[in-house]
Amino acid sequence: MTRNAALKTLALLIAALMALSMFSAAMAEEFQPGPKLGDKLVRQALLYALDRENFILAQYGSTELARVGLAPISPTSWAFPDLSDLNDYAFDLDKAAALLDEAGWTVGEDGYRYNADGVKLELEWLVYEDSPWPVTLSSMAFDSWKQIGVSLLINRMDFNTVANTTQEPPPGEKMFDIYTMGFSLDADPDPSGGLFDYDAFSAGGFNASGYYNEHAQDLIKAGKLEFDQAKRAAIYQEWAKLMNEEVPTSIVAYRSEIWGVNNRVSGLDLGTYAEWADIIRDVTLEGDQILKLGETSFDGKFNPIYSDKVYDTWINKVVFESPIRTSVEGEFVPYIADYELSNENKTYTFTLKEGITFSDGVPMTSEDFYFTYTMIAHPEYTGPRLSVAMGLEGYDEYAAGTAETISGVEIIDERTISFTFKEASPANIANFVYGIAPKHIYDDGTMEGFISHNSEPVGSGPLVMTDYAPSQFILLSANENYWDPDNAVKIDGVYITMVPDESKIAALELGDLDVAMPAANIDNLNAMQAIGNIHVASYLGNGYTFMCFNTLN
Amino acid sequence: MRTYLARRILQIIPVFLGILLILFFLMEHAPGGPVTTMMDPRLTAEQKAILAERLDPKLPIYQKFFNWIGSALQGNLGYSIKHKRPVTALLGDFIGPTFILSFSALILSMLIGIPIGVLSATRQRSLADNAATVFSLVGISMPTFFFGLLLLKFLAVDLRLFPLYGMRDNLLTRNASWLTRQLDVARHTVLPAVVLGLASTASFMRYTRSSMLEVIRQDYIRTARAKGLKEKVTIYRHALRNAIIPIITLLGFWIPSLLSGAVMTETIFAYPGLGKISVDAVNTRDYPVILGVNAMLSLLTLVGALVADVLYAVADPRIKYE
Amino acid sequence: MELKASAALPVKRDLRQSYWGNVAWRFSRNKLAVASLITLFIILMACIFVPMISPYRMESTAMYERDVRPNATHWLGTDKIGRDLFTRLFYAGRISLGIALVVTAVQCLIGVTMGSLSGFYGGVVDAFIMRLCEIFLSFPFLIVCVTIAMVFGNSIPVLIFTLALLSWPTVARIVRGQILTLREMEYMEACEALGISDAHRIFKHLLPNVLAYVIVYATLGMASVILTETSLSFLGLGVSPPTPTWGNMIQDARDLLVIKNKWWYWVPPGVAIFLSVICFNLVGDGLRDAIDPKMKR
Numbered sequence A: 001m002t003r004n005a006a007l008k009t010l011a012l013l014i015a016a017l018m019a020l021s022m023f024s025a026a027m028a029e030e031f032q033p034g035p036k037l038g039d040k041l042v043r044q045a046l047l048y049a050l051d052r053e054n055f056i057l058a059q060y061g062s063t064e065l066a067r068v069g070l071a072p073i074s075p076t077s078w079a080f081p082d083l084s085d086l087n088d089y090a091f092d093l094d095k096a097a098a099l100l101d102e103a104g105w106t107v108g109e110d111g112y113r114y115n116a117d118g119v120k121l122e123l124e125w126l127v128y129e130d131s132p133w134p135v136t137l138s139s140m141a142f143d144s145w146k147q148i149g150v151s152l153l154i155n156r157m158d159f160n161t162v163a164n165t166t167q168e169p170p171p172g173e174k175m176f177d178i179y180t181m182g183f184s185l186d187a188d189p190d191p192s193g194g195l196f197d198y199d200a201f202s203a204g205g206f207n208a209s210g211y212y213n214e215h216a217q218d219l220i221k222a223g224k225l226e227f228d229q230a231k232r233a234a235i236y237q238e239w240a241k242l243m244n245e246e247v248p249t250s251i252v253a254y255r256s257e258i259w260g261v262n263n264r265v266s267g268l269d270l271g272t273y274a275e276w277a278d279i280i281r282d283v284t285l286e287g288d289q290i291l292k293l294g295e296t297s298f299d300g301k302f303n304p305i306y307s308d309k310v311y312d313t314w315i316n317k318v319v320f321e322s323p324i325r326t327s328v329e330g331e332f333v334p335y336i337a338d339y340e341l342s343n344e345n346k347t348y349t350f351t352l353k354e355g356i357t358f359s360d361g362v363p364m365t366s367e368d369f370y371f372t373y374t375m376i377a378h379p380e381y382t383g384p385r386l387s388v389a390m391g392l393e394g395y396d397e398y399a400a401g402t403a404e405t406i407s408g409v410e411i412i413d414e415r416t417i418s419f420t421f422k423e424a425s426p427a428n429i430a431n432f433v434y435g436i437a438p439k440h441i442y443d444d445g446t447m448e449g450f451i452s453h454n455s456e457p458v459g460s461g462p463l464v465m466t467d468y469a470p471s472q473f474i475l476l477s478a479n480e481n482y483w484d485p486d487n488a489v490k491i492d493g494v495y496i497t498m499v500p501d502e503s504k505i506a507a508l509e510l511g512d513l514d515v516a517m518p519a520a521n522i523d524n525l526n527a528m529q530a531i532g533n534i535h536v537a538s539y540l541g542n543g544y545t546f547m548c549f550n551t552l553n
Numbered sequence B: 001m002r003t004y005l006a007r008r009i010l011q012i013i014p015v016f017l018g019i020l021l022i023l024f025f026l027m028e029h030a031p032g033g034p035v036t037t038m039m040d041p042r043l044t045a046e047q048k049a050i051l052a053e054r055l056d057p058k059l060p061i062y063q064k065f066f067n068w069i070g071s072a073l074q075g076n077l078g079y080s081i082k083h084k085r086p087v088t089a090l091l092g093d094f095i096g097p098t099f100i101l102s103f104s105a106l107i108l109s110m111l112i113g114i115p116i117g118v119l120s121a122t123r124q125r126s127l128a129d130n131a132a133t134v135f136s137l138v139g140i141s142m143p144t145f146f147f148g149l150l151l152l153k154f155l156a157v158d159l160r161l162f163p164l165y166g167m168r169d170n171l172l173t174r175n176a177s178w179l180t181r182q183l184d185v186a187r188h189t190v191l192p193a194v195v196l197g198l199a200s201t202a203s204f205m206r207y208t209r210s211s212m213l214e215v216i217r218q219d220y221i222r223t224a225r226a227k228g229l230k231e232k233v234t235i236y237r238h239a240l241r242n243a244i245i246p247i248i249t250l251l252g253f254w255i256p257s258l259l260s261g262a263v264m265t266e267t268i269f270a271y272p273g274l275g276k277i278s279v280d281a282v283n284t285r286d287y288p289v290i291l292g293v294n295a296m297l298s299l300l301t302l303v304g305a306l307v308a309d310v311l312y313a314v315a316d317p318r319i320k321y322e
Numbered sequence C: 001m002e003l004k005a006s007a008a009l010p011v012k013r014d015l016r017q018s019y020w021g022n023v024a025w026r027f028s029r030n031k032l033a034v035a036s037l038i039t040l041f042i043i044l045m046a047c048i049f050v051p052m053i054s055p056y057r058m059e060s061t062a063m064y065e066r067d068v069r070p071n072a073t074h075w076l077g078t079d080k081i082g083r084d085l086f087t088r089l090f091y092a093g094r095i096s097l098g099i100a101l102v103v104t105a106v107q108c109l110i111g112v113t114m115g116s117l118s119g120f121y122g123g124v125v126d127a128f129i130m131r132l133c134e135i136f137l138s139f140p141f142l143i144v145c146v147t148i149a150m151v152f153g154n155s156i157p158v159l160i161f162t163l164a165l166l167s168w169p170t171v172a173r174i175v176r177g178q179i180l181t182l183r184e185m186e187y188m189e190a191c192e193a194l195g196i197s198d199a200h201r202i203f204k205h206l207l208p209n210v211l212a213y214v215i216v217y218a219t220l221g222m223a224s225v226i227l228t229e230t231s232l233s234f235l236g237l238g239v240s241p242p243t244p245t246w247g248n249m250i251q252d253a254r255d256l257l258v259i260k261n262k263w264w265y266w267v268p269p270g271v272a273i274f275l276s277v278i279c280f281n282l283v284g285d286g287l288r289d290a291i292d293p294k295m296k297r
Helices: A003-028 A040-048 A052-059 A093-102 A133-147 A159-167 A214-225 A229-246 A276-282 A310-319 A366-377 A386-390 A395-400 A426-432 A447-451 A501-510 A522-529 B002-028 B045-055 B061-073 B087-122 B127-141 B144-158 B178-216 B219-226 B231-269 B274-283 B287-315 C019-028 C031-048 C085-121 C123-138 C141-152 C156-183 C186-194 C198-235 C256-261 C263-291
Strands: A066-068 A122-128 A151-157 A178-184 A249-262 A290-295 A324-326 A332-334 A337-342 A347-352 A409-413 A416-420 A463-469 A473-478 A493-498 A534-540 A543-549
Touching (some): A040 A229, A052 A066, A052 A133, A052 A249, A122 A133, A122 A159, A133 A178, A151 A159, A214 A426, A249 A501, A249 A522, A276 A310, A310 A463, A310 A473, A324 A426, A332 A426, A347 A366, A347 A426, A366 A386, A366 A395, A366 A416, A386 B045, A463 A493, A501 A522, A501 C256, A522 A534, B002 B061, B002 B287, B002 C123, B002 C141, B087 B178, B087 B231, B127 C263, B144 C256, B144 C263, B178 B231, B219 B231, B231 B274, B231 B287, B274 B287, B274 C141, C019 C031, C019 C263, C031 C263, C085 C123, C085 C198, C085 C263, C123 C156, C156 C198, C198 C263, C256 C263
Parallel strands (some): A122 A151, A122 A178, A290 A493
Antiparallel strands (some): A249 A534, A249 A543, A324 A332, A337 A347, A347 A416, A463 A473, A473 A493
16 A cells, blocks of 8 residues: 555544544433523422412413413313322422522522532523513512522513524524423324424424423323323323423413403303304304404415414314314314224224315315315425324325325225324324315415415305405305305304404494404403403413423523 | 706616615524414424425525516515515505505695695794794604504593594495495594604694795895785795795605604504504514515605605706706 | 003903804803703703612512502502602613614714715715615615614614614715815815815814704704604514613503503603603704804704
């Protein structure tokens, strides 16, 4: 071997060795819990030193509007544990101080705590002002935590920047100690991909706390695969208790939603899981047969696979009909299709009910079902339902271009279609709550053509959209060609106007609106209760506000 | 004149391109993107990355810039990420109310400002003049949003004379006649137009007054009076006509100013115009809309200035541009 | 009797003979302007010395005294989380007035520099700077502020930068105009003939004359910046809570219930803004009249 060749080989070997060591170091690197928030005792102490009861009274004005948060499952869900099993971390400064002492943090001369290595117990909290409650909570924490020797730095910014700073950076580079935000849940309690799932702790993922607990991860995986609801409930209850004990992220509060309803409206059964598709059919009115609803804003995306605003989704739920919907108890039940499981629970075979027609009279077939749901897999799809398509078998080949169609979706006959998923999970059924759009109107071969119908939706539901002015109003009228006349709406239509949140109550009082949902705070509640011609409906919302601890710090 | 026009138009182009380039630069460096604002808990990081690439492809900035200019020249301003509609359609829907609001404010300020300015100039030191001076001072010193809130409280909330929000009372007028519907819009536009027009009214008043004062001191006015012409004729036919001329230049300033100023007023009165759309677009990082609105308003500002200068030349034969 | 040389007689120094003395004297004759100056001074003192006047801290919350109407202990009441509004009003004044001061200073600095260069050198430099001015003046104001806040974050330095950036062209144009006029005057030609350097000519001869106009503009500019900053803060695009400014204290009033029932949240800051702006305008007008009585309004 020549000298040059030998040197080159040596250089190559050294490079390879370095690469290998870096690689193995990366593999071996586990994110270690940090000295401050990585310690469970510290997190618990911080919670004991936060007067959440008083915060709720200050921010919302009454416990009717919000309750102290306990575990990351909605109290209305079937998976919620027994209250006696959960710790509510009632305000107790002495206990908090004792826990910090136990964790090895002693009070220094300046009144703040230091540990044995001289690290100061100082935390940075990212607060956004778009909603008032993070400001209130952090201001309170500032005062009460100071009393137990914790220094709090409050960093103000806007909502998007907080979301960005906590989600976008890769693990280990997330620059914050604490942040607060709200989170809305689905009817299915599966926590995968959310705040508490370690698999979601990545660049762009939802989990920013970095907390790793093998048992918790096992429980999450087990719950996703268990089809027996009683056993599944037990799994989630155990998981919720564990999260309540470890609090890598604390649930701050469960908020309620309040509605003002004019007394001329009967049959409006609002609830946590109640869906408009159900509610609207029982409504009867005295006087003018058009129900007047006030919404804060609508985007105009009246498309079942594209809508991402609550208000747009309400409309989609009554103009379109979906195979499955949520029941009042929060479970998934058949709506316009029945289904059967097979193939180790990976395949769902749906059979559409007989006689379903769209509002223009054309019958609904499994072609429409196929069309609507496979549009999600279209390479130009930019809506929020990607996960529906990505879980299907054959999606990867279709997305890569090596397959013409998705092998997991098969039309069996005019009313039957089957969907096969890569993995069996009871949560898969949740993918079918999106309405079916008529292929003969929406399909022109392009995504552009598909979304051009966004502001003129045509579906099979009990209401049709007859008039729409962007940002002003929407008029829904009863579908005269509704295929199921026994279940049609009893009123003539719904008139939805854009009303800014602060004017909703005034509009209710004047009778301009029949139904509206103002912000849930004590002033609004009192104002509505004082109005004679309306009554107030309230229920616990399906979501919570949380406070996330960066356990790597 | 024609060469002047051509020159000015040519000058507008680099300025406009400069503005666009700066805007593009700002967008590139904005933290977060349209996908972060789509806070769906079920999206994994992988899915977000896919969506991000589809919504905002990672091209070099100059390529993006030329693409945008190219399609803009063909009338395509892209698709709104949030609304999933063409930006031109979105602008078309919402520019109407903003125009109505701005022009109402402009007409109002001219109808009130100019006559009072004339009055103030012809009856100097009188009560009317002093009152007008006070009013104009208040007008330019009062923060618009505070004034809006005050009017809202006293006239809309307490006295219930005007509606609280919006541009139309959709419920009341959905089956009414065309006239009723227009009157309803007018009723909804009064408060926002008054609020928006406060500063411009004061400005017109001040400007008219000083312009009139200058004209009145001219010799030809003395001649007119000496000729025995009636005072009214002197004032209105001779003085006013000449005094109006510099006021036309104010239009070039106020028209774009009112269009952008409408953002504030639309927020307070929930008037469904461009203001709301732009603020929303920024909050959701909807780049095509932000670019579209900014580009349009900048262009209008530049064109407005040009139009004002041209009108000035047309109105005053003494002015010659070459 | 011989007339002795006047040098022997004591000469009374008459203030009226100096330029600024003259201005000051004329200004003092304008009662409205003087009253405004005094008012501004009082506001400024109150803002600076608020910790001595008020026992409350700007951010201390008092959960049991929320939403209290103005009374003896809380002169302007308390807000939703129990903070004393009188204290916050004057701390907010510090921020609003402070921002206005810095923005005006920066804007004048940039504007005077650019305007002098433009007016003095003319030609290509002038054309370029004027185009730059046009660009900045043509930006739709509010939307650009919003866009910049989005990119660089919502902080006070960013706000100052944005406001200064969008308003220096006006100063530059004024300065340029003045310099163009003065440049042609004979004594400038004499300077050039004498070989005095450019910088010397700019600084010692042209600028002092321009200074007076810049000062007038700066005072009026303060009023304008206060209005802009408070408007942006009201929209949530300027300074963000809990750092109070007069603008974001009024933010709460976007709720109709607050407008109806809780006037003490939003009326005092609004009045404070109005008062300061009007005073700055009056002082500016007074200065303008004092400097050049022939200058048209």
